[in-house]
Each structure stands twice: as C-alpha cells, then as structure tokens.
Amino acid sequence: MSSADFTALPVVDISALREESGPERAAAVAELGRAARDTGFLYVSGHGVDPALFERLLRATRDFFARPVEEKMRCWIGNSSNHRGYVPEGEEVFAGGTPDRKEAFDLSLELPDRDNPLTGPNQWPATAGFREAVTAWYDAVFALGRTLFGGFAEALGLERDAFTPYLTRPTSQLRLIHYPYDPTAEDRPGIGAHTDYECFTLLRPTAPGLEVMNGSGQWIDAPPLGDCFVVNTGDLLELWTNGEFAATSHRVRKVAEERYSFPLFCTVDYDTRIAPLPAFTGPGRPARAGVVAGEHLYAQTVQTFGYLRERLAAGEIALPDGALALSSFGQEARHTPVVPSP
16 A cells, blocks of 8 residues: 555554564564554554543543633733643634634643743643643653654664654643534534644544544545554654655544544654764665754744744744745645745
8 A cells, every 4th residue: 555545544453562672573673664654644553551541530620611701811821931731723724724613722841941942831720620631641651752763763764762862851742622513514614624733642532523644645544543652753853854754644524523632742852853864865865955843843833823924024023944835845845835934
C-alpha cells in the first residue's frame, strides 16, 4: 500500500517498544516506520496509558466546557503572554479561511520562566480537579511521546536516543477540544484542513469526524478505534527526514454529534534547528531549507489565531524571519494553492 492509495489507517502494537531489545521490539519499530512512510497516520495499541486517566480527563473537560462562557473567558488565551488558556469558538482560522466550529483549552509543559513566546506557566481555571486531571494525562502521554521518539529514531536508522538532546524543554502542547452538538450541522469543516506543525501528534478522540488526505488527494475517515491513540507525523519530521516521513493533511468534518478531542503535539525544544539529515539527501534528493522548531510553530500559530493576527497587524509582534505560509507541508500543499503569509 502506497501513500497514494491508502483507504484505511494501519494499527501498530507498540508494547514491545518498552523492551530494551529483541525481535519483538525490532518488529514494532519496522511496523512503525512502514506506517509513517506509507500513510503518515496510524493507530497505536499497547501504549500502556491507564484508561482511568482518560476517563478522569474527560470528566474534567466536560465540566469545564459546560460552564458559562464568561467563566471560561477568565482564562482566555489572549490574556496570556505564551499562548496558554481558553480558545473560544471562531478564534482559529486555518488556511482554508473558515472559522473553526469548536472551543478549546491549550496548555503545555509547566515552566516557571518564559524565555521565548511559547514557554512559561499555564493559565488554569478555578474548576475543582481540572488541573490535577489534565496534568496527570499530560505527564502520561508526554512519557509515551518520548517512547515514540525512540521508536521513530530507530525506524529511521538512527540511534534510539537521537532526539533525546532536543527534549529538555519542549513546547509540546496539549489541546482539550470540544465540538458542540449541532443538530442542524451540514457536512462542513469543524477544523480546517492542515498539517500539524510539530514532530508528531498523539490523539484521543471520543467520536468520528477526523479525515485524512491520502496521496491522491482523497479524504479517508479515521474514526476512534477502541483504546488506541491516533498518531500522525508532522511538519518537523517531514523536514528532518527530507520527506521520508511526510506530514499528512487532515481535518474534522461531520460534527453533528458532540465530540471531544485530545491531541498532544509532540515536539522538541524551541531553539532546535531542523534541517534534513544527511542520510535523506543526495543526488536527485536536494535538501529542503531548514527552520528553527519553535519559530516554525510560533509563526504557524500567529497566522492561525485571531488575537495573534490582530497583534501582528498592530505591530505588537512580528513573524520570525523566513516564516512559512500555512499549509506548506503535507499532501494538501501538493493539491491546493498555499495561502501566503501576511
């Protein structure tokens, strides 16, 4: 099956990645690499994350989003200086130009200091138990992400710890996303088509709606599958591997039922320079221009969020030099025009 013709996502059991060595680990690494090359999207089972943590997270998230909008706006993301907090419906607009039909809460690694536009402390609502449930989930899935960094490294023929030096203060963001129930919803975007800006994403959704673009430009359903995580590779792994692992365009549609979605966008430290590794360049395979990981994430975020676009227009903030336009990676970049950056 090639990236041009896949019609379903592969399932990879990664339980053997917790072993130090052996044929089972080697087989899991090979399957992980094959899925990353063929589809860029897959389900992973055998992840070891306690299901009780997800149930606790879901209860806390439902409780928060059920509260009056005035209460939620007390921790509006625009009140923060490092892009953390509540995101009301319509705040985000992706490259297609349609405001997203969702609300969200964004957070990341809790750090006492802020040394770039994306690090520092989180905003937390006063909702009882919310911070504890969300933090427990973040820690467990973040640890799973570190395991997958090792698996992806080996699948690329690198040392298992090849990415470890870049994971000291990563700007890996967790999003709690709520797509409200709408009995009149038509088949329209709930989140616009895009690639993820980081290395890879670990996602747990509660209902169908996710669609993935294959290499032919067709949209393929990717519904929830039991206790599995959905994993997809993002912009930075596409760039690091010079296209060996491609970022895969995806969107959410058919949001007629209430849906919650919990993506953790696994990435590296803000100042990590990402450029194609020598193993993936050569005659007939020129290296793409590199980016700074955090600057790429920040530039894409600024172009997506309304409050940041307003600050950009007012001259309060600026895009990093050489910032790429939205949808510069993935299949959609090869099938639709790219929207220029402001």
